[in-house]
Ligand SMILES: Nc1ncnc2c1ncn2[C@@H]1O[C@H](COP(=O)(O)OP(=O)(O)O)[C@@H](O)[C@H]1O
């Protein structure tokens with residue numbers, strides 16, 4: 233696993249040039265490889281040499297990473313370093329952006345994610361997503377939760393749907409708060425409740441992986457704590473990749489942490505290692521607050 | 525002094541007041557060490573002086589222009605001893621006096637008229653002098669007053685903002701009062717109409733034939749004012765138009781907003797909107813000369829009877845005219861649906877069309893309904909196309925191949941040509957206008973209400 237380490241002198245050189253604000257030469261950037269343990273023996277999601285382009289400009293450079301079964305991987309890094317872009321590759325949400333191109337090998341349980349023959353509809357049912365801003369549909373709470381099961385034909389009988397709604401809301405920790413007002417609009421809930429509703433909505437289609445893009449950035453500390461607890465519970469059944477701006481959050485919910493910098497995956501390690509004893513200077517600079 | 529000269533002079537004074545206020549503020553600021561020590565910026569001090577100088581004077585000038593004729597007339601007529609009793613007679617007399625004073629009366633004028641005309645001339649020239657004097661004194665006086673009030677602590681900005689607000693409110697009110705004014709004038713004429721034709725006959729009568737006998741001995745035309753055939757005609761043409769415009773416009777909007785790439789969108793959107801800029805008379809002859817004959821031929825070829833002017837032709841072309849209206853309003857509301865909702869739906873594995881059908885359109889629906897209602901009121905009020913393509917015969921029919929007539933068409937035909945302004949035939953136009961006004965008002969009201977409701981959801 234540690235075959236990915238890089239010549240120490242070269243690494244220090246490239247880190248220093250970035251810290252002093254000098255432009256990194258392309259050749260140097262290409263040479264940079266991820267330090268730490270980007271791979272896993274029980275990979276659920278497997279990404280190799282992923283490059284993402286928005287038109288001409290490259291947002292992700294040669295990223296390779298595994299996300300293990302029932303593992304929570306946190307992705308951190310300064311704004312604009314490509315965390316969201318990378319996350320959105322995993323369920324092909326980048327397809328919806330005009331001019332966005334993804335290269336590399338990505339697979340879910342060994343099956344390719346990209347490819348002419350791959351249908352994104354079942355893929356997205358298996359890889360659910362929770363967004364930065366809570367985005368419940370302007371429908372009732374009940375309708376929000378059954379939306380996915382209905383379009384995928386998972387259930388259509390009222391009794392089955394009722395069961396799915398209760399199950400999903402319970403797992404999202406929202407059931408007790410909303411069970412008496414399932415027919416009220418989901419948009420009328422508080423921010424934290426809306427985000428949990430979105431999680432329930434994602435769970436309702438029984439995904440295997442849940443992607444979360446800064447799910448707590450619009451929430452207050454109490455709602456945030458509630459969702460962090462929830463993520464920990466969800467880990468039993470799901471594989472989770474979470475982008476976060478809060479290092480405390482990454483430390484609390486994840487087993488491994490990936491540090492992105494300017495479109496490169498700089499370091500992946502056990503969360504504890506990353507926050508107590510980072511291998512790479514850039515990671516250290518970030519977590520000690522020297523930039524970000 | 526002539527009014528334009530006076531006006532120009534006034535503008536000059538305003539400029540001077542502005543400049544003086546501005547420079548006084550500037551020099552005060554300089555002596556106190558910077559603009560920050562003034563309560564308001566120099567431009568506000570300038571505006572403050574300019575408003576004091578100009579606004580009252582302009583208002584007075586305006587009032588003067590509106591009222592001076594009436595006052596002068598009153599004074600002239602007051603000075604005449606034996607004037608006619610009737611209003612018409614008085615009008616005639618005053619017209620004569622006016623002509624005489626302007627120097628082009630033909631024939632003999634009585635001494636009384638002569639003296640009245642002189643009196644008029646005298647009053648006019650006095651009024652003119654008085655006007656110039658008063659207005660200039662007012663402008664200079666108030667301008668000087670404002671400048672004398674100047675001090676660095678003067679809160680000129682707040683006062684100017686207040687005045688500007690009042691000016692804006694006045695303009696807004698002008699628009700509202702115009703609407704109300706139109707409504708009332710139509711309403712009163714309609715009431716006169718309903719004195720000769722009962723409301724129930726107008727609203728529920730099935731026969732429309734507004735020709736009245738001009739002379740007592742004329743036969744035949746007694747006039748029938750049952751407007752139901754016009755209402756049904758209007759409804760049919762509008763319904764056909766909406767049947768064309770709503771699906772096509774809506775789907776065009778969905779394509780543009782959800783499917784088209786940026787490049788297609790940038791080209792297609794303006795092209796569709798050009799349709800909205802075509803004058804309706806062009807649509808009218810397109811309907812009358814191309815579409816209507818085509819429909820008739822088509823109908824005859826399948827063995828149907830079709831008249832050369834038909835509700836179908838007018839409705840189809842009107843629908844085409846309204847497409848850009850529907851599509852651009854729908855496009856706006858569809859674009860206003862947050863991208864995060866689409867992402868949410870796509871992220872759950874919806875296909876694009878499921879996303880559009882189950883999330884985007886329901887979210888945009890209130891706005892779309894509002895847009896469609898606005899389009900309906902447009903269709904009801906549309907005139908030129910139906911005048912040219914729908915016909916004049918007030919048929920009570922459900923067959924779109926027959927010619928029908930609409931409320932707007934009848935208003936036009938009732939008012940075209942020489943009219944007596946108090947015959948029921950002419951007044952009927954006002955009653956029809958009132959119907960149009962009420963129905964479009966109600967539609968617009970509902971539509972705006974719906975649109976507003978929708979806005980609240982996302983803002
Ligand atoms: N839709 C887009 N079109 C073009 N460039 C984009 C788009 N989204 C993101 N980018 C660019 O890609 C880079 C990574 O963005 P993003 O993945 O959003 O970063 P992060 O989530 O880490 O803040 C940024 O430089 C950003 O400007």
Ligand SMILES: [Mg+2]
Nearest residue numbers: 315316317445
């Ligand atoms: Mg982001």
